[in-house]
Amino acid sequence: MSLYLSHFGLKEFPFSLTPDTGFYYDSRPHQEALNVLLVALRSGEGFLKVTGEVGLGKTLLCRMLLDALKEEAVTAYIPNPHLSPASMRLSLARELGLNPDQDLSQEQLLQVIQDRLMALAGEEKPVVLVLDEAQQLPEATLEAVRLLTNLETEKRKLIQVVLFGQPELEERLARPSVRQLRQRITFSYRLLPLDRDTVEDYVRHRLRVAGYRGAPLFTRPARRALFRRSEGTPRLVNVLAHKALMAAWGEGSDQVEGRHVRRAADDTEGVGLAAWGSACLNWRTALGLVLLIGVAGGLIAWGLWPDFVEVAP
Template sequence: MYAAHFGLRELPFGITPDTSFFFGSPRSQEALNTLLIAARSGEGFIKITGEVGTGKTLLCRKFMATLGEDFVTAYIPNPFLEARTLMLALADELEVPLERQVDQHRLLKSLMQRLLDLARQGKRVVLCIDEAQAMPVESLEALRLLTNLETEKRKLLQIVLFGQPELNRKLELDAIRQLAQRITFHYHLGPLSPDDLDFYLAHRLRVAGYTGARLFTPAAVKGLYRASGGIPRLVNILAHKALMLCYGEGRQQVGAAHVKGAALDTVGRKRRLWPWLAGAGALAGMAASLAWTLTR
């Protein structure tokens, strides 16, 4: 694709949560510090919220990678599970040996025994649940009951809930008010600021191996912020497309026109952001240029 053209070892704006690209903006670094402090203090429940695309999954993986060897981590990416299935998923993550068709009593007993064994080894157990707003209320209550297990010093299981703002509304339900009261640390992950965005782009390009001069013009950066609202996932999508268009024209620097074309081509952006672009002519021209370059 365009990697060799710009002197990159890899594509810099992927949307997979690669921790090597983690950008320590003031907000994301503050969120990571909150997680680390909470985990090391031994609190039961921790909550991180943020809109779609603000980097919750990347933060989660960075958090787990940063914890030391005295921590055992479990990760559940899709918690839309009934309570028993959720317990089985946790048992699998903690490598708990179970008999086939194990009953609920033995399942819970085996889980608790594993937690006690790890505690005796000096290990702390942290369960990270992504997309927690999708978790059924009954499953949330089952997790709360698991956190009742503790020694005289600390909890045997800490749980970090990563979710969209809908999670806050779910936690307001009377049925799980006891869980909400146990959340002692929480942080809301917001979008990048306009100043952060420039550093964000430079950081990802540097990690990807870029060593040249400024790749995105100031006008392009402003256009990216306007089109994305500072949401990292949207920034990545738009920056990737803008680089493709720039490469298709054989240019070495991304300008505002490339960002406009990328925004026009992105679902949900066209009508609101670029009403003054008549039709798809601009993008079609760039795409034709890209196709011509690839077939030379």
């Protein structure tokens, strides 16, 4: 693999799937989401939510938020919240620097957490609980999280909560049984895929961070193919760009061509299906119009076109 890097003059792999904040690309959707979160948290809002499809960069955004808050708040990060209420409280306690006795009852554990939150409030340190993959939260745990936000002083909440999740989280929160939690969510943001220009800039950015300093490494057809096949999903851009670089390296090519990206897409399950379906639909529509025009022309030529149907000149 070192040959892959040296061949293109790279210091590290530019399209790793690890959510490395060093490669964070400040796209408009991500910057807007980060700004919304920071403004809302700094104003003391209790419940916030960010949703988006798989691969749009929620986890990386989550880490950027934690980095932005590290100097001004105590943060508790739970990356896999498929936990029971008891396990969630225990994880929160540990994130807050506590080491509670395993034999504590849930009431006692909650009291320990509340005491810690009160102590931090006395030190003017806000506490932010960040739950990634929140669509996996069992309903009982969602309710336990809501009850945590009941802890407050006369002036502010003792803990603020940010939920990061896939669109299924919206469906979970739409249930009547969790309407109390839904009503407490004061700020929400929905991440969307990147547009074509942003995908091109995203690729250039990651190559630059990885140490590339030469002429454009991806040709224009390659960049177009990356956008079409990834449909603007950053994770898929990373997968396809990495595989395309491998294909170009295997051929000894100094540039990534459109064929390399297409080969990468053919090797990646589920990529570009929507774009292919749209292309098929457009092709069928065009063929249908051609056939219709041809039939109409034949009927007119034979004098069989009905008089009451007008044909545009």
